[in-house]
Amino acid sequence: MKPALYLHPKREKSLFRRHPWLFSNAVERVEGSPARGDIVSIYSSAGQWLAYAGYSPDSQIRARVWSFDKRTPVTTEFFIEKLQQAQAGRALLSEFSQTNSYRLVAGENDGLPGVTIDRYADVLVIQLLSAGADWCRSMLLEALTTLYPNCCVYERSDVDVRKKEGLEPVTGLLAGTLPPQPMVIEENGLKLWVDIITGHKTGYYLDQRNNRQLVGQLARGRRVLNCFSYTGGFGTYALAGQAASVMNLDVSQNALDIAAANVSLNQLDDTRIQHIKIDVFQALRDYQGELNFDLIVLDPPKFVDSKAHLKRASRGYQDINRLAMGLLEPGGLLATFSCSGLMPKELFQKIVADAALDAGRQIQFIKALEQAEDHPVAGPYPEGFYLKGFLCRVF
Incomplete structure (x- = not known):
């Protein structure tokens, strides 16, 4: 049967x-x-x-x-067709930015539930997040090596969500030869170090590409604080955009070392940037009354793992936004984000507005921010819209 x-x-x-x-x-x-x-x-x-x-x-x-088509069984040919459709959609990416790295498959949004594939130059990094995706690994790999014979394929299925599917973590090379890590990618005229073996997610946060570029465009002459900086993407863009100064804050020394290497890689002025290993929540408290900035980037890790945690996460977002606003000069800019798919955009906006009230500040929402074009959202799957943010002016 x-x-x-x-x-x-x-x-x-x-x-x-x-x-x-x-x-x-x-x-x-x-x-x-x-x-x-x-x-x-x-x-x-x-x-x-x-x-x-x-x-x-x-x-x-x-x-x-x-x-949803009974005439379309799940075979290697099925995956080839889905990958071709996904690649065709990424052709639009060149209209918005110049990069050799992008999300090739965004799971359910590309009709491949539980499958994430990021391309870094000639390296394809896959994550198989569901039991079904894991079971189809061999067919997916055959499809990838057929369509991308010059690329190596590396698996980073080492995320906690696999536990809910009854799966163990899996990492390793599946096809081809992996270049030495970390490796350099190109993005909007900048070069960035990425480590696909040990880096966050598949190695980098490709979804923030457009928002990094916006921060770079706004940074000229401004003192920039980049919170939860990871490998300093926002900070590198700000420095290249002629920021007066940049501070990268993160708890990972390894990430900060890569951030410093990105400055050297792009031949930027390293006297105008600091990389500080610190708990960001504590730093935002310690800096009150001591330091002021003209532009702050708040890009924290995901606070919401389930609907049951939404209320607690909302308090966390409100707290860090309140503290950040306390460090902004009047008229300063705040680029604030939530990468939690369970956080509704409207609720996040209310949280930021309430944070301004708590801080005794006035706020204007200048621009809504979201994930880049290579992270599309399928019509029947609103959960695919997960990265939301706002560019705000604070008085």
Whole structure:
């Protein structure tokens, strides 16, 4: 018997709207004996075929849809077609920025749930975040080596979300020869060191590309504080944009060392930049009444892992924004972000506005900020819009 999931009555609505997730409470029964990640057919309670999906018995998201077309089985050819579609969409990237590194596949947004692929020059870094994606590893790899024969493929499936899928961390070279790490990528006229073996995510935060460029354009003559700087992307752009001074703050000395190397790599004036190893939350408190800045970047790590944590995360965002505003000169600029997919844009704006009230400051929202064009959002999958931010003026 081919494995299949049958739904409770009236639980097909999300699939009819082409949302790719099926939650455990929608499943009435499982037929056959599907293994973790196995491809299953989804049927309505009346027996209507709805989709092919990857089965995940350990997750609340019990299945993630690969195909809503019964004539399109999940094969290597399926992955080749999806990759070609994704690559065609990235052709638009050249209209907005110049780079040799970009997100090739953004999971559900490109019809490949649980699959992230970032391209750094001739290195393809993949993350397989779901049981279904993990099960399809060999087909995906065959598709990648067919379409990108000159690229090496490296896996960074070492993220915590895999635990919810019953999966262990997996890393390592899958195809080709990995160049020495860290390696240099190009972005909007700058060169940046990226370490795909030990760096955050797949090595770098490609989604902030446009926002880094904006900060660089605004930095001229301004004193810039770059909080949660990681390898100093925003700081490097600000320095190249003729900032009067730049301070990168981060808890990782290794990340700060790479930030300093980025300054040298681009032959920028290292006398106008500092790289300070410090807890950013504590630094924002310690600097009150001591230091002032004209432009502050707040790009903290994700605060929200579940809806249950949203209230606590909101307090955290409000706190750091309040403290940052206390360090801004009147008329100063704040570029503030949340990368938490569960944080609604409207709520984040309210949090920042409330932080201004708490700080005794007035605020103007100048520009809404979001993820770059190589991180598209599929229409049926609003969860794909995760990076939101605002450029604000604070008085």
